[in-house]
Each structure stands twice: as C-alpha cells, then as structure tokens.
Amino acid sequence: MVAPQLPLPAFFSLARSLGISSVEIRNDLPGLPILDGTPPAAVRAFAEEAGVAILSINALQKFNHWSPERAAEAEALADYAAACGAGALVLVAANDGTGLDRSERVANATQALAGLSPILSARRLTGLIECLGFAACSLSLKSEAVAAIAAANGQGAFRLVHDTFHHRLAGEAQLFPQETGLIHISGVDDPAVAFTDMRDSHRVLVGPRDRLDNLGQIAALRAAGCRALLSLEPFAEELRTLADPAKAIGQSIDFVSDALEERAA
Structure with a gap:
C-alpha cells in the first residue's frame, strides 16, 4: 500500500533503493499481481532479480x-504464497458487523x-x-486472537500482526x-478527526x-523483546500521486529510525 501505483518490479526496485530487503505484497490491488493473473513464478523471479524477500x-x-468456500480460498492463496516465495499469509478478521457477539468471537476464530x-x-x-x-x-482485540490460537493448539503456526493504527x-x-x-505502521496527522471516526483514508506515512x-x-514492543519487522501500511489517496514516492517513504523511514535511536540512547 505504500506505492500501489508502481508495477511490482518497480516496487521491488524501490525497496532495494531504500535499503530494504524484505517486502509485503497484497492480493487486492486492481491491475497488479495477484489480481491481474500474474503467475507466482513471475512474482518470485521479480523479487529474486531485485534481491528482496517476500515476507x-x-x-x-x-x-x-x-x-468450505473460505477453505478453498485459503488453499488457493496459500498455494500462491508458497509458489512466489512468501513466508507468511496475513489473516484479516471480518469487518462487516457480523460475528460480533462475545460468545462468537473467539469460537469463530x-x-x-x-x-x-x-x-x-x-x-x-x-x-x-x-x-x-x-x-x-x-x-x-489481540487478546481474543491469542485465546483462539491457544484453543486451536496453533502456537507454532500463528503469530499476531501488531497494527499501530x-x-x-x-x-x-x-x-x-x-x-x-509483524508490525504494520501508519500515522494519522489530521488534527480534526476523532479517534472513533478514523478510517483507512486517514492513514499516512509516519x-x-x-x-x-x-x-x-x-x-515498547522493542523494549519487551519483539524483533518483528515493520511494514509501512498507509492508505491515504494522496500518497498514490506522489511525484517522488521514494523521497517520502525514505523520509518516513528515517524519521522513525532516528526517533527510535534517540529514545534508546
């Protein structure tokens, strides 16, 4: 989501130009892999040529x-992930107002x-x-996900995404x-929007x-021993038309890195 306007080879090259060796790709961007039908072997080749790993x-x-339909969808996406060289598959909970009852949440997961x-x-x-x-x-709540992992005896198979937003x-x-x-990071700069009204469209680079x-x-995560990689996940439409996405992304990475170093000093 940091630069979905770029073809995948250009995105991988952008990552390398910024000194990044691992990337996260999506399956929901029209006109780009995976939705455009690009075979996973081609995605793997693009990544290998650029020298990046698909996280x-x-x-x-x-x-x-x-x-049964979700299981078939999961198998197809897992096949693609494995074939393109990805190491993981993000699992997003339903966000449509269904399954909200407290008795359902952990049981369904x-x-x-x-x-x-x-x-x-x-x-x-x-x-x-x-x-x-x-x-x-x-x-x-991540506590619900942790409870579901334990109930499914899935401690070796599943981990959490900590999304700062x-x-x-x-x-x-x-x-x-x-x-x-994995840690997803994005910021919200708009001083007028209430936290309860924040949506993906407000998410910008940190x-x-x-x-x-x-x-x-x-x-706090680092201090507690978490070494998960950070993945930039802004959604704001303004980021799609940047004349120089590398500059904006690099500035955000430098800001986060420098600020964390200062805190640790």
Whole structure:
C-alpha cells in the first residue's frame, strides 16, 4: 500500500533503493499481481532479480468466517504464497458487523485457525492474524486472537500482526510482544478527526505530526523483546500521486529510525 501505483518490479526496485530487503505484497490491488493473473513464478523471479524477500501476502479476508468456500480460498492463496516465495499469509478478521457477539468471537476464530493450520503447515507458511480496531470488526482485540490460537493448539503456526493504527483504535493495553510476528505502521496527522471516526483514508506515512503514538508503540514492543519487522501500511489517496514516492517513504523511514535511536540512547 505504500506505492500501489508502481508495477511490482518497480516496487521491488524501490525497496532495494531504500535499503530494504524484505517486502509485503497484497492480493487486492486492481491491475497488479495477484489480481491481474500474474503467475507466482513471475512474482518470485521479480523479487529474486531485485534481491528482496517476500515476507508475506496481505491478506486472506474474513478468515474467521470459516466455510468450505473460505477453505478453498485459503488453499488457493496459500498455494500462491508458497509458489512466489512468501513466508507468511496475513489473516484479516471480518469487518462487516457480523460475528460480533462475545460468545462468537473467539469460537469463530478458533474454528478457522483449526481449519487453516494444516493448509498453512503443508506449505510451510506462518499465519499472521490481524485484528482490526473498528467497531464493526469481529476480532478487534489481540487478546481474543491469542485465546483462539491457544484453543486451536496453533502456537507454532500463528503469530499476531501488531497494527499501530488498529491497536490505538481498539484501545487495548496489552502488546503481546512475544506473540507478534509483524508490525504494520501508519500515522494519522489530521488534527480534526476523532479517534472513533478514523478510517483507512486517514492513514499516512509516519511523521512528526502522528497522533497514534507509533514511536511509543514500537519502542515498547522493542523494549519487551519483539524483533518483528515493520511494514509501512498507509492508505491515504494522496500518497498514490506522489511525484517522488521514494523521497517520502525514505523520509518516513528515517524519521522513525532516528526517533527510535534517540529514545534508546
């Protein structure tokens, strides 16, 4: 999402030009792999030519609404992930206002993880569970995901995504650093929008005006021993028309890196 206007080879080259050796790709961008039908072998070749590793594919949507159709979708996406060289598949909880009852939330996720475990393990993939902080999400707290992992005996197969935007919106205090396998970062600069009204369209690159306390969240995770990689996940439309995306992305990376070094000093 940091530069979806770029063809995939150009995106991989952009990453390398910024000194980044691991990237996350998506399956929901029209006109780009995976939706455009590009075979996974081609994606693997693009990545190898650029010298980058594909960390994960983002994402299997509504993973916790398990059904034969969802299982088939998971198998197809897991096949693609394995064939293109990805190491993980992000699993996003349903965000459509269904499955919200407290009695359903962990039970539905547990059923899904039990079904996903053999699919992912057969392809040597890790499942990265992403909880969304929106009120309409059926799995908004990472504590619920941790409970589902335990109930499904999936400690070896699944890890958490700590998304700084969704963590702030969910209002969850616990960080679960040891269970975290990936950190999504994005900022919200708009001073007028209330936290309850924040949406993906408000998410920009992390900078000095960020209201989500990205630096505090990342620093706390690091201090607790979490070494998960950071993946930039801004969605704001203004980022799609940048004349020089490399400059903006590089500035954000430098801001985060320098600020974290200052905190650790």
